[in-house]
Amino acid sequence: MTGDRMPPWIIRLESPDDWGGFRLAARHLLAHRVPAHAVRWITDQGTATADGNNDLFTAAAGDDAAIAPHEVELRLLEAGSCRATDTPPIALSRLAMQTCAQASLHADPDRFELLYRWLTRVSAGTVDAGDPLDGDWIRIARAARAVQREIHKMRAFVRFKPLTRAQLLPPLYIAWFEPAHHVVRANADFFVRRFTGMHWAILTPQLGLRWNGETLEEVSDCRPDQLPAADAGEALWLTYYQSTFNPARLKPQAMLREMPRRYWKNLPEARLIPQLEASARQTTDEMLRVKPGLGARADQS
Numbered sequence: 001m002t003g004d005r006m007p008p009w010i011i012r013l014e015s016p017d018d019w020g021g022f023r024l025a026a027r028h029l030l031a032h033r034v035p036a037h038a039v040r041w042i043t044d045q046g047t048a049t050a051d052g053n054n055d056l057f058t059a060a061a062g063d064d065a066a067i068a069p070h071e072v073e074l075r076l077l078e079a080g081s082c083r084a085t086d087t088p089p090i091a092l093s094r095l096a097m098q099t100c101a102q103a104s105l106h107a108d109p110d111r112f113e114l115l116y117r118w119l120t121r122v123s124a125g126t127v128d129a130g131d132p133l134d135g136d137w138i139r140i141a142r143a144a145r146a147v148q149r150e151i152h153k154m155r156a157f158v159r160f161k162p163l164t165r166a167q168l169l170p171p172l173y174i175a176w177f178e179p180a181h182h183v184v185r186a187n188a189d190f191f192v193r194r195f196t197g198m199h200w201a202i203l204t205p206q207l208g209l210r211w212n213g214e215t216l217e218e219v220s221d222c223r224p225d226q227l228p229a230a231d232a233g234e235a236l237w238l239t240y241y242q243s244t245f246n247p248a249r250l251k252p253q254a255m256l257r258e259m260p261r262r263y264w265k266n267l268p269e270a271r272l273i274p275q276l277e278a279s280a281r282q283t284t285d286e287m288l289r290v291k292p293g294l295g296a297r298a299d300q301s
Contacts, residue, residue: 009034009075012066013043013112016206017182019104025069026116030090032073032081036120041112042066090123096130102144105182114139150181155190157263160200161228173200176227176266182206192216203227224266 009029013021022041029039067075092100100115108114118136121127127134132141160173173195184204191202192211201210203222210217259267 009039009072010066011039011041011072012068013041014068015182016043017105017185018043018069019101021069022104022112022115025072026119028073028076029116030119030123032076033123034076034081036113036117039113039116041116090119090129092122092129099141099144102147103140105147105186106143107181108143111143114143147181147183147186150179151183151187153263154179154183154187155194157259157267158191158202159267163228170199173198174227175200175202176222176224177202177204178262178266179204179206180262184209188216 011022011025013025104111104115114136118127118134118140121136122129127137131137154177158175158177160175162171162173164171184202184206188209191200191209195211197213199212201208201219203219203224203226205222208219208222210219
C-alpha cells in the first residue's frame with residue numbers, strides 16, 4: 001500500500017515540546033513514504049498560553065484513533081505499507097537539526113505539520129536541506145529564532161520571591177513566568193546550573209519546575225496566586241533599581257525591543273518605569289530651559 005492510499009495518520013505526542021517523539025514518528029513515516037497531507041499531529045497535554053487559552057495543538061475529543069510515536073512503524077506494517085529500503089535516510093547538518101528542534105517548541109499549532117512537510121520534500125529531493133530561499137525553511141528558521149529569543153527572555157526576566165516559613169529550611173524561591181512558546185523544559189538545565197545551591201520553583205501556565213538542590217521535578221496546575229507576597233528584599237531591589245536609573249540614557253524604543261510590555265506585569269521594577277520615564281523627560285525639559293543650546297550641542301557631538 002502506498003502512502004497516497006493510506007488513511008490519515010494521527011500521531012499523538014506526549015507534550016507540546018515532544019521533539020523526540022516527533023523525530024521517532026517522522027523517521028518511520030518517511031521510511032514508508034507517508035505524504036505530509038496524510039499525517040496529523042496532536043498532543044496529550046493542553047497548554048495554557050499567557051492569555052489563558054488552550055493551545056490549539058491540543059488533542060481534541062474524538063481523536064481515539066491517534067497512536068503514539070513508538071507504535072507508528074508497527075501500525076504501518078499492519079496497514080500493508082512497504083518500507084522504502086531503496087531510499088537513504090535524510091542526513092541533516094547539526095545546524096539544520098538544531099533549527100528544527102527549536103522550531104518544534106514554537107507556539108504555532110501547525111509547527112509539526114510544517115516540519116514534516118519540509119522533511120518529506122527533502123527526502124523526495126525536491127528541495128535541499130537548509131535552502132535559504134525555500135518557503136518552508138524560511139518559516140522554520142523564523143520560528144526557531146523566535147524560540148531562541150524566548151529562551152533568553154525567560155532567563156532574563158524570571159524574578160524569584162522567597163517563601164519563608166518555619167517548615168521551609170532553606171527557603172523556597174518561587175517565580176512566575178508566562179512564556180510565549182514551549183521553552184520551559186528547554187531552560188531547565190540552565191536554571192539548575194545557575195541556581196544549583198538554591199531551592200526554587202518556576203511556575204508557568206504550561207507547567208512548573210521545582211528544584212530541591214538535588215533533583216528536578218515537574219509540577220502541574222500552576223497559578224500566579226501561588227507566588228509569595230512582596231517582601232523587604234523586593235523593596236530593597238526596587239530602591240536600588242530606582243537609584244541607579246540614568247535619565248540621560250533613556251531610550252524607550254530600545255528598551256521595549258529588549259523588554260516588551262507583555263513581560264512587565266511579572267517584573268516588580270516595571271511598575272517604576274512610567275514614573276521614571278516621566279521624571280526623566282521633565283528633567284530634560286528643565287535642563288533645556290536653563291541652557292537652550294544644550295540639545296543642539298549634544299546632537300553635534
